[in-house]
Amino acid sequence: AQSVTQLGSHVSVSEGALVLLRCNYSSSVPPYLFWYVQYPNQGLQLLLKYTTGATLVKGINGFEAEFKKSETSFHLTKPSAHMSDAAEYFCAVTSLDMRFGAGTRLTVKP
Amino acid sequence: NAGVTQTPKFQVLKTGQSMTLQCAQDMNHEYMSWYRQDPGMGLRLIHYSVGAGITDQGEVPNGYNVSRSTTEDFPLRLLSAAPSQTSVYFCASSPLGRGSKSGELFFGEGSRLTVL
Numbered sequence: 001a002q003s004v005t006q007l008g009s010h011v012s013v014s015e016g017a018l019v020l021l022r023c024n025y026s027s028s029v030p031p032y033l034f035w036y037v038q039y040p041n042q043g044l045q046l047l048l049k050y051t052t053g054a055t056l057v058k059g060i061n062g063f064e065a066e067f068k069k070s071e072t073s074f075h076l077t078k079p080s081a082h083m084s085d086a087a088e089y090f091c092a093v094t095s096l097d098m099r100f101g102a103g104t105r106l107t108v109k110p
Numbered sequence: 111n112a113g114v115t116q117t118p119k120f121q122v123l124k125t126g127q128s129m130t131l132q133c134a135q136d137m138n139h140e141y142m143s144w145y146r147q148d149p150g151m152g153l154r155l156i157h158y159s160v161g162a163g164i165t166d167q168g169e170v171p172n173g174y175n176v177s178r179s180t181t182e183d184f185p186l187r188l189l190s191a192a193p194s195q196t197s198v199y200f201c202a203s204s205p206l207g208r209g210s211k212s213g214e215l216f217f218g219e220g221s222r223l224t225v226l
């Protein structure tokens with residue numbers, strides 16, 4: 001079975017600062033990994049995904065994530081936070097069904 | 111583009127009442143699923159379907175029934191609502207398989223259910 005752990009239920013950064021949201025996974029087979037974003041009162045939207053190939057994947061809105069097999073991690077980063085990045089972010093892993101982490105709420109301070 | 115459409119968006123029930131949450135997608139996706147979202151617990155899979163006539167249980171299936179008579183529709187039924195079922199429910203679809211190797215799930219906007 002696969003599972004995801006997101007470290008930190010709340011992260012607060014200043015506008016322009018680095019965003020780092022942490023995700024560790026466990027999977028008995030090579031995983032596919034995803035980051036989704038959820039804005040208030042909306043469904044989830046895909047930010048980026050890792051399937052195979054290049055371990056550094058780029059997504060929408062300037063986000064990127066790096067798959068590190070040795071660390072079983074898939075952390076999400078953005079060099080410079082914008083106010084519009086404030087949302088909840090979910091890491092997910094799939095080998096059979098998609099399983100989600102508990103989510104990290106990102107707050108961006110002006 | 112409609113994508114995944116869920117109705118109703120909001121519902122209040124009394125304990126013991128029954129209701130159906132509707133989900134329809136117009137992308138001809140084989141895979142459809144229902145998740146519930148609770149604070150601090152992320153999204154948990156309730157039931158899923160890999161095609162018309164085929165359904166299976168996810169992580170938290172108790173208290174919920176589903177059916178899949180067409181590719182487009184995947185309703186979620188609560189036969190006797192309980193306060194523990196107060197949650198936000200999301201329907202999602204994917205073009206291939208069990209939503210796994212296909213990659214992206216496409217989500218509806220959610221249905222907020224309160225059970226008193």
